Amino acid sequence: MQIDIVTLFPDIFFGPFSESIIGRAISKGIVKINCVDLRNYTDDKHRTVDDTPYGGGPGMLMKAEPLFRAVEDCKSDDSLVILTTPQGKPYSQKMAEELSHKKHLVFVCGHYEGVDERIRTNLVDQEISIGDYILTSGNLPAMVIVDSLVRLLPGVLGDYESIEDESFASGLLEYPQYTKPADFREMKVPEVLLSGNHKLIKEWRQEQALIRTGERRPDLLKK
16 A cells, blocks of 8 residues: 655654554555655745635635645545545544555645645545544644554554454444453452353453443444
């Protein structure tokens, strides 16, 4: 998979994408991530990427010209262009799975008061929001989305069952898990997990997943 991220701050991605699972995926050649500096696509000596909005109002808007140039320089027939924006479709595990099957993703990271509307309506294929709150820019949402989908690519995680059992992958939150020691400060691991009875363990985990989902996300249990 190829991922291009068009941003004003390409260096901000270096740390998160060079460590842990994503770093290993890159080193294995499973995914290639390229951070594109939007200012390289400006045509004035000040490398201007924003301007005041027509009609007045506070803040600055990202200009159409450099963003169109940057994205068009990256994209191909197989590309999906994504804008991270509060007005986008709420992100979910299902969306992560869908994106993980794409060959090429291009992320547009907004900044300031947003982007020129012509970018949204004529350049972008999909708009995604990671939640109803305000961030400084679209860089962090892009990181979140990339992290969630890269780990789904074949060969990234050693045990594929760990993906299937994770929260939201099955539609439920994940069941409680424990490791050694079995008794820590008089807080004991449930006896069923020590029983060796795989049928009972599976039933207990399913029951606990339903309980946890009902407590934390009752909306997931609604039919």
